[in-house]
Amino acid sequence: MSTQDQDKENQTLVLALLRSHQLFQRAMGPVFRDAGLTAPQWDTLETLNSKKALSINDLMQQTLGTSGNLDVVVKNLMQAGLVEKTVDEKDRRARVLRLTPAGRQKVKDFMPAHNRALDQIFGQLNPEEKRHTIKTLIQLRKKLAQTKKDQG
Template sequence: MHEPGKEESVPTDPFRPEGDDVTRHLGYLLKRAQAALRGAMDKVLREHGLTVPQYSTLELLALHPGMSNADLARATFVTRQSGNVVLRGLQEAGLITRPDSADHGRARPARLTEAGRARLAAVQAAVYAVEQRMAGTIPPRRVAALVADLDRIATALEG
């Protein structure tokens, strides 16, 4: 109920910051955080002769040996063509192995070699330190909620 002589307070919309400053919008801030994370990862991975897609591929193959190019491309956020370039580079470097031909269809399951496992182990501490630096800016009691929120955001936009 509005009282005469009193201004009604208008709730602030968290999705439209005051003055419509795009640099305060959620999407902009997510992209800024993603770009900062990518830059920090690029820097530490370069020291180990890897790119972010190559590192991500090694991590995924350590968890799920035998993934196909298409599955790896989806999981590392690159096109199939780019995923194939990544796999070829890792194979030429002796970090993964793939059969010369597919048993069925076109999928050629990839697996880490011993050299691939060693390279992954050598770089993981540096990459995890970047993630810790990022997560360390958030109070520990809020990290699980942030992770859940980010997952919900991705799910909402993917489907």
């Protein structure tokens, strides 16, 4: 493959990823708004729901948020009574974020609407297409992470 063809293919891949992300965000936006959430808030709630308690740095790595944006997201979730900052049971000097009972309930209440929306978006893909897409995106994510390590 020539360099020119490779460049064109890389550019096409970038545009496909960006446009897919934008369309996904547009499709999910109303679902989040109806629940009184933003996409980063849901990402934070869902991550804390599955991981139980995380430091702000661990949460930032898990959600791929930036420190400035994640600080605002966490502050708003704390003001809404959905997240709390507590002492880490393993290291009493450290603080961790965890869901409050109201936060766990919010996740439980929102999950059916979230799953319905995802089914509308991905329902046209068969299981093999979904698995292939997931596998390819995970490979891409690993390569991007390695590239970042190599550069940093």
